[in-house]
Amino acid sequence: MTTMIGRIVLxxxxxxxxxxxxxxxxYGDEGSNTLGxxxxxxxxxSLPNLGTLGIGRILSLAGVPPQPALGSFGKMAEMSPGxxxxxxxWEIAGIILDKPFPTFPHGFPxxxxxxxxxxxxxxxxxxxxxxxxxxxxxLGPEHMSTGFPIVYTSADSVFQVAAHEGVxxxxxxxxxxxxxxxxxxxxxAVGRVIARPFTxxxxxxxxxxxxxxxxxxxxxxTVLDHIAEEGYDVIGVGKIKDIFAGQGITKNISxxxxxxxxxxxxxxxxxxxxxxxxxxLVDYDSKYGHRNxxxxxxxALQEFDxxxxxxxxxxxxxxxxxxxxxxGCDPTTPSTDHSREYVPLMLYGQGIRxxxxxxxxxxxxxxxxxxxxxxxxxxxxxxxxxxxxxLIKLNV
Numbered sequence: 001m002t003t004m005i006g007r008i009v010l011x012x013x014x015x016x017x018x019x020x021x022x023x024x025x026x027y028g029d030e031g032s033n034t035l036g037x038x039x040x041x042x043x044x045x046s047l048p049n050l051g052t053l054g055i056g057r058i059l060s061l062a063g064v065p066p067q068p069a070l071g072s073f074g075k076m077a078e079m080s081p082g083x084x085x086x087x088x089x090w091e092i093a094g095i096i097l098d099k100p101f102p103t104f105p106h107g108f109p110x111x112x113x114x115x116x117x118x119x120x121x122x123x124x125x126x127x128x129x130x131x132x133x134x135x136x137x138x139l140g141p142e143h144m145s146t147g148f149p150i151v152y153t154s155a156d157s158v159f160q161v162a163a164h165e166g167v168x169x170x171x172x173x174x175x176x177x178x179x180x181x182x183x184x185x186x187x188x189a190v191g192r193v194i195a196r197p198f199t200x201x202x203x204x205x206x207x208x209x210x211x212x213x214x215x216x217x218x219x220x221x222t223v224l225d226h227i228a229e230e231g232y233d234v235i236g237v238g239k240i241k242d243i244f245a246g247q248g249i250t251k252n253i254s255x256x257x258x259x260x261x262x263x264x265x266x267x268x269x270x271x272x273x274x275x276x277x278x279x280x281l282v283d284y285d286s287k288y289g290h291r292n293x294x295x296x297x298x299x300a301l302q303e304f305d306x307x308x309x310x311x312x313x314x315x316x317x318x319x320x321x322x323x324x325x326x327x328g329c330d331p332t333t334p335s336t337d338h339s340r341e342y343v344p345l346m347l348y349g350q351g352i353r354x355x356x357x358x359x360x361x362x363x364x365x366x367x368x369x370x371x372x373x374x375x376x377x378x379x380x381x382x383x384x385x386x387x388x389x390x391l392i393k394l395n396v
Contacts, residue, residue: 005351005374005391006318009269009311010278012089013304015285017328017341018059018075024340027083029328032339034289035301037332039063042298049308053323053346057357071348072390074358076324076366079382083338084156086191086215088326089243089280093222094368094380101157101191105129108153112188116151119183120176124151124161131336132196132207133291136162141202143167149176155337159184162196170210173197181214189216192242209256213242223368224248224276226378232275237264239280250275258283258300262307269314275375280326289329290336297331312348320349320374324367353392361386 017034024030036059039045044063047055054073056064080087082100090097107113107127117123123146125139130152136143139150143164150162159180163173173195181193193214198207225248228234234250238261241252253268255261258281268277281304288297315321328341345358345367361367365383372379373387 004318005320005349006274007316008276008320008322008371008374009265009315010276010322010324010371011265012092012278012280013284013301013323013325013344014085014280014282015289015327015329015338016301016325016344017330017339018325018344019342021077021340021342027340028335029083029330029333029339029341032328032330032333032341033059034297034328034330034339034341035059035344036061037330038294038298038301041294041332045298046302047305049305049312050323050346053308053348054355054357055344055346058344058346068355069346070354071321071346071352072354072356072358073347074345074361075342076345076361076364077342078327078340079363079365082157083327083340084158084191085285085326085338086157086243088343088364089240090218090222091364091382092324092326092367093218093224093244093248094365094372094383095218095220095222096363096365096382102187102189103155103157104153104190105155108151108159108188112183113151116180116183119179120149123148126150126152129153129155131290132160132162136196136198136205136207137203140164140198140205144202149173153190155335157191158194159190159192160194160196162198164205165197165199165208165210170195170197174212177212177214191216213239215243215245217245218247220381222248223372223377223380224278226372226380227276227375230375230377232375232377233273233277234275235268235273235277237261237268237277237279238282240278243280257287258304262304262311266307266310266314269311269319276371285329285338289331289338292331292333292336294331315349317350320347320352322347322367324364326364347390351391353390356390358386358389
């Protein structure tokens with residue numbers, strides 16, 4: 001009688017926070033509770049399948065009464081400073097940062113922009129903090145007439161370059177972003193440089209699926225590296241490869257959005273991979289959280305819930321399904337930025353102890369340490385595994 005986890009399916013519901021962290025006031029995020037506030041705003045979310053995994057035990061939800069959970073559940077606090085995508089994912093994988101990535105609430109300093117313009121051979125437009133959809137509406141016509149790319153940032157640590165695909169070809173836009181990534185180091189080392197291509201005509205611009213993120217390389221090996229080093233598969237679905245700058249990823253599957261990601265996951269579960277699939281479902285954040293679209297966020301959560309049984313039923317005896325998030329992005333608050341929140345933690349599988357409350361984990365890195373123990377590989381630098389609290393013995 002032994003317990004052996006052979007495959008892990010880790011799903012990150014991008015921005016699904018479950019309540020403000022104790023230090024939320026330092027980030028201007030008092031009152032943020034992405035899932036809880038959406039539930040209240042719509043008069044109760046219908047999430048029966050997430051309910052069976054303990055979501056109604058993690059926080060009080062009008063639409064999901066608490067019930068005995070089929071697996072283990074809890075929530076995690078972020079120990080690293082910040083509330084961005086890269087920080088959250090890196091901490092999940094076992095890296096705790098000692099300082100946040102730099103942000104530029106007044107745009108990038110003149111010396112950076114001047115050097116960047118010289119390096120790419122053209123002027124740029126913008127250099128402001130802006131919504132990605134709004135700035136292409138505001139500056140798109142000028143961009144089309146001049147050919148100058150649009151540079152902007154947000155409350156996150158990002159340097160974003162937007163360009164119409166008919167004005168600046170994709171490969172040229174990607175070249176411009178690679179140049180920015182090479183330049184932005186030291187005190188200007190933003191977490192991500194993001195290519196933001198769009199199409200359409202003035203008054204009807206649309207961002208395309210050809211976005212590409214250029215992240216910093218993680219400063220330490222992550223649990224993904226350790227899993228890959230032992231010969232396991234580490235399959236990234238969605239923007240995972242970009243977030244980790246390709247480190248520790250043995251196979252990458254790009255997606256066009258949440259539904260495509262869920263379909264890819266369903267196919268992967270039927271395949272004979274060995275190791276870890278880690279997927280980011282980005283629409284919650286990019287389409288709904290940042291745009292304060294409460295109804296869209298609620299609908300997307302309910303679509304995930306509808307697909308969840310298909311994923312659960314496909315699991316094999318030694319598989320474990322894990323659902324979590326990387327930060328919050330509460331669409332009910334005036335802010336359109338990420339929010340400093342706890343994230344949910346739910347585990348399910350035949351080898352996972354049912355109805356087990358893991359409480360509040362002090363770091364996302366606890367999950368990375370647990371992944372390592374599940375697959376019996378070297379643990380990451382940070383994190384305390386809770387594998388012993390959730391594993392049960394199986395006849396294998």
